Amino acid sequence: MNYEEYKKAVEELNRYAYHYYVEDNPITTDEVYDKLYHEVLAYEEKNPYQVLDNSPTQRVGDVVSEGFHKALHKSRMWSLEDVFDEEDLKKWLARIFKLDDRASFYCEPKYDGASLNLYYEGGRLIQAITRGDGVTGEDITQNARTIKTIPLKIDYEEPIEIRGEVVIFKSEFQAINEERAKNGENIFANPRNAAAGSLRQLDSSITANRNLVFLPYGIGQNTLDIPLLSKRMEFIYSLGFKTPPYRAVCKWLLDIEKVYAKMKDERDDYDMMLDGMVVKVDQIESQESMGYTVKYPRWAVAYKFPAVEKITTVKDIILQVGRSGVVTPVAVVAPTNIDGVVVERATLHNFDEIQRKDIRINDKVIILRSGDVIPKIIKVLEHERTGSEIEVLRPKECPVCGSELLDEGALIKCQNLTCKARVVNSIIYFASKQCLNIDGLGEKIVKALFDSGLVKSVEDIFSLTLEKLLALEGFKEKKSQNLLDAVENVKGCDCWRFINALGMEHIGEVASKSLCSEFGLGFMKAEKNDLLTIEGIGEEMAESVLEFVRVNEEHILRLTEILNPKIPEPKIEAKDNPFKAKTIVLTGSLSHPRGEIKEMLESLGAKVSGSVSKKTDMVIYGDDAGSKYDKALELGVRTVTEDEMKEMLDD
Incomplete structure (x- = not known):
C-alpha cells in the first residue's frame, strides 16, 4: 500500500463508519471493514509520520489523563427557559410575536444526556469542551475523538463551534449495567448519568468502549451566511453528523403542539432518552435582535414532557x-x-x-x-x-x-445570627465552587471548625493559623497547610465571585456578574432605580440587594478589606457622537452582521434594543425592513438608513 492508496483506504473506512454509525445503514460486512482497517493500521505502523488526523485508528482510546484542564468556550453555551404546558408556551409565543410577528420556529428533540461543544478549524476537530458553567468547561478532546459519531474532519474550513448532546442509547445502557452488575460495580441510575460518567473517564479506552453517540442541536461561534437555523442545521448534518429522529419548522401554536404531541407519544420508541422538545426562532436575524436575559436566550425554550x-x-x-x-x-x-x-x-x-x-x-x-x-x-x-x-x-x-x-x-425564620445552621451554611456557600472556590473547605470541615469555636463567622476563616488547626483532632500538618493556602489564594478574587459569595437572597452567579460589571464594589451605594436598569434584575432582586447592604454593610466592608476583590476595568466613556445615550433598534437586511453593528453602536454609548417603543430614539434599517420600521413611522421615531448611519459616523 502506497500513500495514495492509504488515503483512499482511510476515506473508504470513514464512509463505511458513517453509514454504520450515523446512517444506521451498513454498506459492507464487518469482515471487509476489519480487513481494510488492519491494512491501514499496518501502513501507519510503518509510516508513523504520515498518519492522517481523520484515520479511524485515531479513535482508539489509549490515553490515561491525570485530570481535565479548564477551557473557555469561544461563545457562551446558554441554558434554556423551561415551559411545561400549552399556556406557558402561549405566553412565550406572545412575547416572541411582539418582537417579530413574522417569526417561525424550528422544533427538535431535547435529548437527556451530557452537553458537549466541538470546535473545528481548517476542517479539523481542534477541541471538545464540556458545557461546564456555559463559559468555561473541561477539555475532553481525547475522549471525544473516540466517539464514532463525531467526525474528526469535516468539509468546512472556517472556524465553527458545533454544540450537541452526548447520549447512550437505551440498549447500550442496559448492556453496560448488566456488565457492571456482573463485575460487582455500582450500576448507573439512568442513561444520562452513564453518558456523563463515560464522557469524563480519565482512561479514554473506557470512553471508547461505551458506544457514546453525539447528536448536534446547535451552533456557537461561526461565520455561516445562512439566514435560517433549520437550514444551518441541515448544513451541519451534511458534514457527517447524526440527524435527530424528528424535526420540523412550524409557524403557529397549533403546528408546534402537533409536533410536540408526536414526539411525546413516540419518545419511548426512540433509541435515546428525551425529556422534552426545544422550540427556537428559526430566523437568525431575529435571534440576534431578541438577544438574551441574564440566564436564557429569549428566542428559545425547552417544552418539557409531562413529569x-x-x-x-x-x-x-x-x-x-x-x-x-x-x-x-x-x-x-x-x-x-x-x-x-x-x-x-x-x-x-x-x-x-x-x-x-x-x-x-x-x-x-x-x-x-x-x-x-x-x-x-x-x-x-x-x-x-x-x-x-x-x-x-x-x-x-x-x-x-x-x-x-x-x-x-x-x-x-430563625433570627439568631449565631445559629450553627446559618453560620455553617453561609460559610459552605461562601467557599463553594460557584463562589470563592476554597478547596478543602467543605461541609465536614466547616462543621468541625464551627464546633471547635475557631470559626463563628465567614471572616473568622481568614484568621486561622497552622497552630490553631493542628490543635484540632484529625488535622494533620499537610492537610492544614493546604487549607490555609487555599484560603490565602482567594484574596484578590474576581469581584463577581465576591458578590456571589455574600449569599444575597435571589442573587446568583449571573446577577453577581451583572452587578460587578455595572458597579464593581459600588453596588453597595447603588439605589433601587440604578439596580433596575440592569437587564434581568427585577423588583425582588433589587430589594434583596438593598436590604442585604443595609443590614450587613460593616460585614461587607471588612470582607472587602480582607479579600481586596479584583475590580473589572472601568468602561471607557464614549466621546460625544450622534448615537451616544440613544436607544436604537436595528431592522432589515444590513450589509454587516447585526452583532457587529450592535457592538459598534454600544461602544459609542448607545443602547441597542430589540423592539420599538416611544422610548426609542432611532431605528436604523436595511432592505426588507418590516414591522419595526412600520411601528417607528407610526410612533414618529426617527428612521435612518444604513448609508445615513455611515455618514453620521464619518461626520
Missing part, C-alpha cells in the same frame, strides 16, 4: 435551616424509583403549603418529578388514610439552636 408521577408514603417531615435563617420543611418519603432515580425526599416549600394540602406523616401521596427538579408532593390520597396519620404542627423553636422562631406566615 413522571408515583405514589409513595410520607415517613417523616424534617426541618432545614438555610443561611438566611428560613426554616424549610422537607418530606422524607419511602424510597421510590422514578425514571431511574431513587427518590427519598420531596420539597414542601413552606408550612402554608403543608396546611393547604393537609399533608400528614404516614399519608400516601402522589409525588411528581420533572427533569432535574426536586420532586414535590402534588396530592394527598386522603381516601387511603387509616387513622395512623400524624398532623404536622408549625414549629415555634429553631430545630438547630432552639431559639424562638419568627413566624411571618409563608416564611418562618
Whole structure:
C-alpha cells in the first residue's frame, strides 16, 4: 500500500463508519471493514509520520489523563427557559410575536444526556469542551475523538463551534449495567448519568468502549451566511453528523403542539432518552435582535414532557435551616424509583403549603418529578388514610439552636445570627465552587471548625493559623497547610465571585456578574432605580440587594478589606457622537452582521434594543425592513438608513 492508496483506504473506512454509525445503514460486512482497517493500521505502523488526523485508528482510546484542564468556550453555551404546558408556551409565543410577528420556529428533540461543544478549524476537530458553567468547561478532546459519531474532519474550513448532546442509547445502557452488575460495580441510575460518567473517564479506552453517540442541536461561534437555523442545521448534518429522529419548522401554536404531541407519544420508541422538545426562532436575524436575559436566550425554550408521577408514603417531615435563617420543611418519603432515580425526599416549600394540602406523616401521596427538579408532593390520597396519620404542627423553636422562631406566615425564620445552621451554611456557600472556590473547605470541615469555636463567622476563616488547626483532632500538618493556602489564594478574587459569595437572597452567579460589571464594589451605594436598569434584575432582586447592604454593610466592608476583590476595568466613556445615550433598534437586511453593528453602536454609548417603543430614539434599517420600521413611522421615531448611519459616523 502506497500513500495514495492509504488515503483512499482511510476515506473508504470513514464512509463505511458513517453509514454504520450515523446512517444506521451498513454498506459492507464487518469482515471487509476489519480487513481494510488492519491494512491501514499496518501502513501507519510503518509510516508513523504520515498518519492522517481523520484515520479511524485515531479513535482508539489509549490515553490515561491525570485530570481535565479548564477551557473557555469561544461563545457562551446558554441554558434554556423551561415551559411545561400549552399556556406557558402561549405566553412565550406572545412575547416572541411582539418582537417579530413574522417569526417561525424550528422544533427538535431535547435529548437527556451530557452537553458537549466541538470546535473545528481548517476542517479539523481542534477541541471538545464540556458545557461546564456555559463559559468555561473541561477539555475532553481525547475522549471525544473516540466517539464514532463525531467526525474528526469535516468539509468546512472556517472556524465553527458545533454544540450537541452526548447520549447512550437505551440498549447500550442496559448492556453496560448488566456488565457492571456482573463485575460487582455500582450500576448507573439512568442513561444520562452513564453518558456523563463515560464522557469524563480519565482512561479514554473506557470512553471508547461505551458506544457514546453525539447528536448536534446547535451552533456557537461561526461565520455561516445562512439566514435560517433549520437550514444551518441541515448544513451541519451534511458534514457527517447524526440527524435527530424528528424535526420540523412550524409557524403557529397549533403546528408546534402537533409536533410536540408526536414526539411525546413516540419518545419511548426512540433509541435515546428525551425529556422534552426545544422550540427556537428559526430566523437568525431575529435571534440576534431578541438577544438574551441574564440566564436564557429569549428566542428559545425547552417544552418539557409531562413529569413522571408515583405514589409513595410520607415517613417523616424534617426541618432545614438555610443561611438566611428560613426554616424549610422537607418530606422524607419511602424510597421510590422514578425514571431511574431513587427518590427519598420531596420539597414542601413552606408550612402554608403543608396546611393547604393537609399533608400528614404516614399519608400516601402522589409525588411528581420533572427533569432535574426536586420532586414535590402534588396530592394527598386522603381516601387511603387509616387513622395512623400524624398532623404536622408549625414549629415555634429553631430545630438547630432552639431559639424562638419568627413566624411571618409563608416564611418562618430563625433570627439568631449565631445559629450553627446559618453560620455553617453561609460559610459552605461562601467557599463553594460557584463562589470563592476554597478547596478543602467543605461541609465536614466547616462543621468541625464551627464546633471547635475557631470559626463563628465567614471572616473568622481568614484568621486561622497552622497552630490553631493542628490543635484540632484529625488535622494533620499537610492537610492544614493546604487549607490555609487555599484560603490565602482567594484574596484578590474576581469581584463577581465576591458578590456571589455574600449569599444575597435571589442573587446568583449571573446577577453577581451583572452587578460587578455595572458597579464593581459600588453596588453597595447603588439605589433601587440604578439596580433596575440592569437587564434581568427585577423588583425582588433589587430589594434583596438593598436590604442585604443595609443590614450587613460593616460585614461587607471588612470582607472587602480582607479579600481586596479584583475590580473589572472601568468602561471607557464614549466621546460625544450622534448615537451616544440613544436607544436604537436595528431592522432589515444590513450589509454587516447585526452583532457587529450592535457592538459598534454600544461602544459609542448607545443602547441597542430589540423592539420599538416611544422610548426609542432611532431605528436604523436595511432592505426588507418590516414591522419595526412600520411601528417607528407610526410612533414618529426617527428612521435612518444604513448609508445615513455611515455618514453620521464619518461626520
